Amino acid sequence: xxxxxxxxxxxxxxxxxxxxxxxxxxxxxxxxxxxxxxxxxxxxxxxxxxxxxxxxxxxxxxxxxxxxxxxxxxxxxxxxxxxxxxxxxxxxxxxxxxxxxxxxxxxxxxxxxxxxxxxxxxxxxxxxxxxxxxxxxxxxxxxxxxxxxxxxxxxxxxxxxxxxxxxxxxxxxxxxxxxxxxxxxxxxxxxxxxxxxxxxxxxxxxxxxxxxxxxxxxxxxxxxxxxxxxxxxxxxxxxxxxxxxxxxxxxxxxxxxxxxxxxxxxxxxxxxxxxxxxxxxxxxxxxxxxxxxxxxxxxxxxxxxxxxxxxxxxxxxxxxxxxxxxxxxxxxxxxxxxxxxxxxxxxxxxxxxxxxxxx
Numbered sequence: 001x002x003x004x005x006x007x008x009x010x011x012x013x014x015x016x017x018x019x020x021x022x023x024x025x026x027x028x029x030x031x032x033x034x035x036x037x038x039x040x041x042x043x044x045x046x047x048x049x050x051x052x053x054x055x056x057x058x059x060x061x062x063x064x065x066x067x068x069x070x071x072x073x074x075x076x077x078x079x080x081x082x083x084x085x086x087x088x089x090x091x092x093x094x095x096x097x098x099x100x101x102x103x104x105x106x107x108x109x110x111x112x113x114x115x116x117x118x119x120x121x122x123x124x125x126x127x128x129x130x131x132x133x134x135x136x137x138x139x140x141x142x143x144x145x146x147x148x149x150x151x152x153x154x155x156x157x158x159x160x161x162x163x164x165x166x167x168x169x170x171x172x173x174x175x176x177x178x179x180x181x182x183x184x185x186x187x188x189x190x191x192x193x194x195x196x197x198x199x200x201x202x203x204x205x206x207x208x209x210x211x212x213x214x215x216x217x218x219x220x221x222x223x224x225x226x227x228x229x230x231x232x233x234x235x236x237x238x239x240x241x242x243x244x245x246x247x248x249x250x251x252x253x254x255x256x257x258x259x260x261x262x263x264x265x266x267x268x269x270x271x272x273x274x275x276x277x278x279x280x281x282x283x284x285x286x287x288x289x290x291x292x293x294x295x296x297x298x299x300x301x302x303x304x305x306x307x308x309x310x311x312x313x314x315x316x317x318x319x320x321x322x323x324x325x326x327x328x329x330x331x332x333x334x335x336x337x338x339x340x341x342x343x344x345x346x347x348x349x350x351x352x353x354x355x356x357x358x359x
Contacts, residue, residue, distance in 0.1 A: 001045040001056055001170055008041070015040050019059070026055055027129070028066060028110045029074045035061035035120055047173060050184030051133055054169050058086070058126040064116040071113055078131045079144065080108040081191055083154055083163050087125030091116045093149040100151035105159055107147050107195070114149070128166045132191050138206060139192065143199050158194040161216050165190055189213050214240065215250050219261075226266055226291055233258040266291045267306050270299070274311055275318035284311045 005022040007015045019042045020032045026044055034040045042059035084100045091098055091106055093114035100106045108114060111134075118125045134141065154163035165187060174180035189209040196202045202210065218236060225231045236258055237247040251258050269291045273279050279287065285296045288311070293299035303311045 001047045001054070001173065003043070003045045005042065005044040007043065015042070019044075023057075027080065027131075028076065029070045030064045030066045031070070033063045035063060035118070041124065045170075047169065048180060049169070049174065049187060050177075050181035051136060052184040052187050053131045054166060054187070055129040055131070056127075056170055057129065058124050059118070060124050061118045061120045061122060063118075064114075066114050068113050071111060075111050076131070077134050078110050079134060079137070079191070079195075080110065081130050081132070081162070081194075082106050082108065083128040083166050085126040085128065087118060087122045087127075089116060089118045089122070089125050089127070091149045094145050096149040098149045098151045103154050103163070104151040105154045105163060105194070106149060106151055107144070109141075109145065109148055112145075112148070128170065130166055130187055130191060132188055136188050137192050137195070138204050139195055139199060139201055140204075143201065144195055147195065147198055152194075152198060158190065158197050158213065158217070161213070161220060162190040162194045164220070165216070186212060186216070190216070211250060211253070214242075215254065218247075218250065218258075222262055222265060226262075226269060229292060229294065231262060231292060233262075236262075262292075263302060264306070266293065267303060270303065270311065271307065271314065274315045277319070277322060284315060287311075 004026060005019060007019065010018050016032075016034050016037060019040070022044060023030070023032070023042075026046060040060050040062075042057070044055065044057050046053060046055045082100075082105065084102055084104050084106070086102055088099050088101045091100070091108070091114065093108060094112055098106055137144075153159050169183065169187070174183055189205075189212045192205055192209060193202070193213045196205050205213075218240060221239060222231065222236065233244060233247060237244050240247075247258055251261060270287055270293070273282070273287045273291070274284065282290075285299070288294075288296065288299040288303075293302070300310055303309075303314070307314060309317070
């Protein structure tokens with residue numbers, strides 16, 4: 001993400017005025033008042049994703065107001081979905097009011113007046129905001145109005161997918177305009193499906209969008225249940241209340257199969273854990289068994305095919321890299337992080353069946 005404003009780089013006397021100018025350009029026109037002028041701090045970064053925009057903000061206590069006159073003067077005609085990561089900002093719009101906390105999502109409408117505030121007791125608020133043009137959504141605006149300024153959970157279902165995708169995008173910049181546009185389409189799909197779920201209007205979402213979101217939901221489900229011995233294409237299809245044929249079609253559109261994806265993700269977790277010095281007490285086959293490979297010979301063949309070396313040699317190579325990268329002796333603190341980072345090996349494989357993923 002590109003940093004647009006950082007109060008630490010602005011003279012203290014100019015911080016509030018510069019923040020208002022930048023925040024207005026990045027979001028919507030508002031009247032702003034700092035509730036702690038002497039200690040005002042703020043930061044804003046953004047990334048353009050085709051028709052959408054993702055913004056990361058944190059700021060100290062302030063009050064905002066978007067009046068009917070300001071709406072008439074400037075309206076980008078978009079919905080803004082905010083993910084609160086820290087703090088508890090207040091919002092009032094369309095007769096609704098809410099005080100969302102960390103992990104909550106809240107929807108704003110740029111075409112309506114609103115008031116927002118962060119009290120001095122809250123300290124600095126951190127949040128992510130996705131801006132989606134109204135013209136891209138297929139849901140009636142009068143129905144979306146019922147969700148405005150209402151805290152909605154980002155910890156389950158499509159809310160979890162949307163919050164997770166927004167968070168992941170803060171760490172990766174699109175390589176080109178085409179990739180940015182594709183990420184923007186996924187973000188739009190997730191936003192619309194999230195809203196449709198809360199309105200009980202999923203049938204209003206186009207089939208292609210629903211299928212893309214279904215694919216993301218399945219990926220999340222698979223990652224959550226990788227250690228489970230029962231995890232296979234049939235279990236995935238049953239958990240999502242779809243046929244095996246539909247499941248294979250969804251994965252076929254991505255150039256893979258459900259079984260291949262499950263095997264790949266399990267191998268990736270094994271690869272990371274085998275390189276982690278904190279997990280040396282586990283044997284190679286213990287690590288494999290914890291990630292769904294109960295048969296040692298099958299695991300060794302699969303690992304060698306995927307990475308070109310047997311798992312034991314991979315672990316030794318990681319140990320050699322560790323020796324060369326860190327000093328020896330009692331003060332050395334070796335640590336290797338591969339892929340997405342160290343993964344704690346589960347204490348046990350879940351014994352229960354898959355939970356429903358249809359919500």
